Amino acid sequence: MVDSLTYTPKITLEFEIGEKDFFIAGECASRVKKTLQQLGLKQDVIKRIAIIIYEAAMNVAIHATSGRLIVHVDPDAITILTQDIGAGIEDIDLAMKEGYSTATYEIREMGFGAGMGLSNIKQCSDGLSIESKVGVGTNLEAKVFFRNEKKAVEDT
Amino acid sequence: MTVKELAGTLGLEILTGDINLDRQVGSGYTSDLLSDVIANIGDDAVWITIQRHVNILGVAKLKDVSAIIIPRNLGLEEAFLNKAKEEGIAVLRGAQSAFELSASTYNEMKRGRGVA
Numbered sequence: 342m343v344d345s346l347t348y349t350p351k352i353t354l355e356f357e358i359g360e361k362d363f364f365i366a367g368e369c370a371s372r373v374k375k376t377l378q379q380l381g382l383k384q385d386v387i388k389r390i391a392i393i394i395y396e397a398a399m400n401v402a403i404h405a406t407s408g409r410l411i412v413h414v415d416p417d418a419i420t421i422l423t424q425d426i427g428a429g430i431e432d433i434d435l436a437m438k439e440g441y442s443t444a445t446y447e448i449r450e451m452g453f454g455a456g457m458g459l460s461n462i463k464q465c466s467d468g469l470s471i472e473s474k475v476g477v478g479t480n481l482e483a484k485v486f487f488r489n490e491k492k493a494v495e496d497t
Numbered sequence: 498m499t500v501k502e503l504a505g506t507l508g509l510e511i512l513t514g515d516i517n518l519d520r521q522v523g524s525g526y527t528s529d530l531l532s533d534v535i536a537n538i539g540d541d542a543v544w545i546t547i548q549r550h551v552n553i554l555g556v557a558k559l560k561d562v563s564a565i566i567i568p569r570n571l572g573l574e575e576a577f578l579n580k581a582k583e584e585g586i587a588v589l590r591g592a593q594s595a596f597e598l599s600a601s602t603y604n605e606m607k608r609g610r611g612v613a
Contacts, residue, residue: 367555374559391559395535452548457532464536 346380346487352414358401358425363453366398373412380414386487389465393421393483396458401425403444403454405478421466421483430473437463498522498609500564500587503543507601509566509589512578517587520563522606527599531556538562543589545598549573551580558584566602568595 354376356369370391377387394410401408401423408425428443430436436443437459444454463469468484501518504511511518523541528534529548538544538560545566546553554577557565564587567573573590581588591598 363552364555367552367559370559371555392535395556395559396532399531451550451552452529452531452546453552455530455532457530457536461532461536 346382346414346416352376352380352412354412354414356398356410358398358405358408358410358423360402360406360427362402363399363451366395366402369398369410370395377414377419382487386485390419390421390485392465393462393485396461397421397423397481397483399453400458400479400481401427403448404428408478417488418467418484418486421481421485423481424478425480426478429475429477429479430471431475433471433473498605500543500589503564503602503605504589506605507591507593507598509591512573512588512590513582513586516582516585517564520587522563522602525599525602525606527595535560543602545595545602547571547595549577551577554580554584554586557581557586562586564589566591566598568593568598 354373356365358365373394374387374391377390398410405425405427408423411422413420435441439460440456442454442456448454462483466483467486470482471479473479499518500520500522503522521541522543524539525543525545526534526538527545529546531553534544534556541563543564543566544557544562545568547568549567549571567590570590570592578588
């Protein structure tokens with residue numbers, strides 16, 4: 342297992358996410374996880390990345406009418422982007438608060454929309470930026486640096 | 498302890514045939530909130546949940562769970578079980594509540610490890 346790649350993998354993975362397409366979130370995360378395992382990255386880093394991807398893709402499926410998820414793998418970092426057309430976020434600070442959710446009752450009843458998505462993403466990423474316009478859509482960018490994991494992994 | 502052994506001890510119904518029965522059970526997690534499961538479930542875990550829609554299988558696959566255990570003999574749709582088989586995920590069901598299933602699974606695991 343390595344904490345940074347010694348070569349430039351030039352990998353970009355892209356997924357289309359449709360409205361209420363909840364299964365795709367798990368699919369996206371599983372496929373990226375598999376690719377990263379093949380690259381030999383540490384399990385801890387892969388776990389964090391998978392959580393970010395799942396939550397980001399779920400947000401698109403729950404709140405947007407359409408969108409996509411793009412994952413760029415670089416030698417020292419991974420960048421996860423979602424771009425969607427949809428409801429947008431009125432108050433990003435409030436949306437970041439654990440437990441705050443605008444998901445409908447039906448969605449919550451399925452176990453989604455617990456208001457943990459963005460806080461989970463924040464906890465797992467080394468950098469997060471969100472741009473959103475109400476009624477237009479949301480762009481999210483999360484970064485995970487591979488080297489930062491070194492100490493955490495050695496400690497366990 | 499394998500999935501099959503756990504099913505035998507707790508008297509659980511195996512709903513997905515031979516799939517994944519020899520898989521080791523290393524931990525367990527009980528939750529119906531998918532974000533919570535994604536963030537906190539351990540390795541080789543059995544996942545005890547009352548959620549029974551196909552989308553939870555995406556979570557189960559991603560977290561590579563050993564098995565899903567459904568409490569209180571809750572009903573399951575054919576489509577759910579077919580998808581679980583397709584994804585290679587074992588689904589078990591018991592008459593016990595989620596609380597009782599969690600307790601029994603925990604005790605079995607502890608016993609199996611010789612710590613109890």
